[in-house]
Amino acid sequence: MYGSLDAHDLKRLGARKRKQGVMFLLFRVAALVNGIALAFICGFLLIKGIPALSWEFLSEMPRDSMTAGGIWPAIAGTAILALGALIVAFPLGVASAVYLSEYAKPGRVTRFIRLGIANLAGVPSVVFGLFGLAFFVTFFGWGVSILSGVCTLAVLTLPIIIGTAEEALKNVPDTYRQASYGLGATKWQTIRRVVLPAALPGMLTGSILGLSRAAGETAAIMFTAAVFFRPTLPSSIFDSVMALPYHIYVLATAGTEIDKTRPLQYGSALVLIAMVFSLNLFATWLRARLQRKNQ
Amino acid sequence: MFLRSGQRAREQMIRLFFFVAAATSIITLSLIMLYLLLEGLPLFKTVSVLDFILGNDWYPTYDPPSFGIFPLLVASFAVTVLSSLIAVPLGVMSAVYLAEIASPRVRGIFKPLIELLAALPSVVIGFFGLVVVAPFLQDTFDMPTGLNLFTASLMLAFMSVPTICTISEDAVYSVPKDLKSASLALGATRWETMWRVTLPASLSGISTAVILGMSRSIGETMVTLMVAGGAAMLPLSLFDPVRPMPASIAAEMAETPFRSEHYFALFAIGIALFLFTLMFNLLADHIAHKHRQTGAATL
Secondary structure, eight states, X not given: OOTTXXXXXXXXXXXXXXXXXXHHHHHHHHHHHHHHHHHHHHHHHHHHHGGGOOHHHHXXXXXXXXXXXXXXXXXXXXXXXXXXXXXXXXXHHHHHHHIXXXXXXXXXXXXXXXXXXXXXXXXXHHHHHHHHIIIIIIISOOOSSXXXXXXXXXXXXXXXXXXXXXXXXXXXOHHHHHHHHHTTOOHHHHIIIXXXXXXXXHHHHHHHHHHHHHHHOOHHHHTTTBOSOOSSOOOSXXXXXXXXXXXXXXXXHSSSOTTTTHHHHHHHHHXXXXXXXXXXXXXXXXXXXXXXXHO | OOXXXXXXXXXHHHHHHHHHHHHHHXXXXXXXXXXXXXXXXXXXXXXXXXXXXXXXXXXXXXXXXXXXXXXXXXXXXHHHXXXXXXXXXXXXXXXXXXXXXXXXXXXXXXXXXXXXXXXXXXXXXXXXXXXIIHHHHHHHHTOSXXXXXXXXXXXXXXXXXXXXXXXXXXXXXXXXXXXXXXXXXXXXOHHHHIIIIIHHHTHHHHHHHHHHHHHHHHHOOHHHHHHSXXXXXXXXXXXXXXXXXXXXXXXXXXXXOTTSHHHHHHHHHHHHHHHHHHHHHHHXXXXXXXXOOOSGGXX
16 A cells, blocks of 8 residues: 555655644643643632531521621522523523424524524623613612512523523424324424423423523622622512622622631532532433433 | 414414514613613713723712723723633634544543533632632732733633633534545545644634634623722733723622712613624624535535
C-alpha cells in the first residue's frame, strides 16, 4: 500500500500525524478544564458547606439577625416560587408547543412566533426583574409578593418549557397520528388521546429543567418577590418571601457580619446547588430512561 | 374528513386556542418592551439621550444628579469581550472534542457534565468568585482589589462556556459524514479533515453559539454584581473595578424612590440592555437561518 511513497513522504506523514496528536491533546485539555472547574467549585463548596449542615440548619428559622439558626424559610420560599412558576408556565408552554408542532405550517407567522420565543429566551434576567416590577408589582398592584415573583419566573422559564415540550412532541412517531386519523379521530381527539399522552414523559423532563432554572434565579426575584428577612413563613400569595439565592447574595455582600456568617453562606450555597443538581440529574436520568424505552 | 359543521367549528376553536397560547411569547416580549419604555422614557424629559449614553459621570444620588452611563456601557462591553476571549476557545474546543474526538463513552460522561455546569446558579458562581477567586488573585498578583474587570470576566467565561459548547457541539456533530469520509479518503489526517472540512462546514452554527454566549455575558447580573467591584468609572487597566449595566440596575433599584429620576434612569439602562441582547439574538437567528445547512448539497 505504501509502495508509491518514498522516505520523504513518510517523514511528512509522520509530521502530520504528530501535529494531529498535539492538536487533539489541546482539545482534550480544553474539555478537561471545564470538568476541573466544575469539580473544583462543587468540591470546594462541599468541603466548606458540609460542616454548616445540620437538621437544625435545614429546618429552623434564622436567629440573632441572621447570624445563627437555620434557613428553612429560604428553602421553602425557593420551592414555592419555583413550583409556582412551573404551574403557570407548564400549561402555557405545552399549549404553545402543541401549536408549533401539530398545527403551525411553515411560513411567516410561525417564523415570527419562533423568533419571539428565541428572543424571550435571550432577555437578561435582570430585565425580567424590571418587567416584573413595572407590570406585576406596580401595574397589577400585587406588590412584592409570591404572586409577582411566580409570574416573573414563569415568563422566564416559558421558553425552556416550550423548547423541551416541542422536542417531546416531535419524538412521537407520525404513525401514531396516522393510525388515529385512520380510525376516524379528529385532529383534537388525536392530540388529546394519542399525541399528548405519548409525549408527556418527555415534557415532564423538560419541566424539571425549568424548575431547576427558576430555583437558581436571583435577579428576577430581587425586586418582585424576595426579601432578606421575614419573621414568619408567608401565609398567602400576596406575602413577600425569603429565597435561597437572594439569601446567599445578601449574606455574602451586605451587612456588617459578612465574615461571621461565612459558614451560613457556604451552607446555603451547598443546599442551593444540591437542589438544582438533583433536579438536573433526575431529568438526565429520566431522559436516558425514555430514550432506552423508545428504542 | 367528513365532519359535522358543529364539530368543524369546535376544531377551529381549539386551533385558535393553541394559536393564542403560542402567541403569548410574542405578547410577553412586546409587554416587556412596552413597560421598559413606559418606565424608562420619562428620564429623557430632563436628560438628553446623548448625555445619557455618552455622559461620563454616573452619580444618580448626588445633588444635582448626573446620569451618564458611558462608564457602565464600557464596563459591560469590556467584561463581555474579555470573557468571550476566554470562553470561546474553551467552549468551541470542548465542543469539537465532544463531537469529533471523544469516544462515545467519554462523550456520555462529559456531555451531562457540561449541562450541569450550565445549571450552576449564577449566584453560586458569583459567590465562588467573591470568596475564592478574588482573594486568590489579589494575593497572588498583589492587586489593590480582587474584585475587578478581570475576575468578573473569568467568572462570566465559566457561565458562557456551557452555552457556547452545547450549541457548537450540535453544529459540529451534524456535519454530514459523507464530507468527512471524502476528506479522509483523499488521504487527509483526522486533524486536517477537522480543520479544513468539519469546522468550516459548521462555522455558522459556531457563530450562533458565540453570539448567544456573548449575549448571556452582557446580560448576566449576579456575577458582575458580586465580583466586578462596582466602581462606576472607565477602566484604565484589566484590574480596575467596574460596574456593568446589569449590576447597576440590581444594586441600586432597592434604594431608589419609586418613579424618581433615578428609578427612570435604571429602567432606561434596562432599555439599553434589552436592545443589546435583542440585537445579539436577532443576529444569531439571522446567521442560523441564512446559513442553515441541511446536507452536503447546501455547501
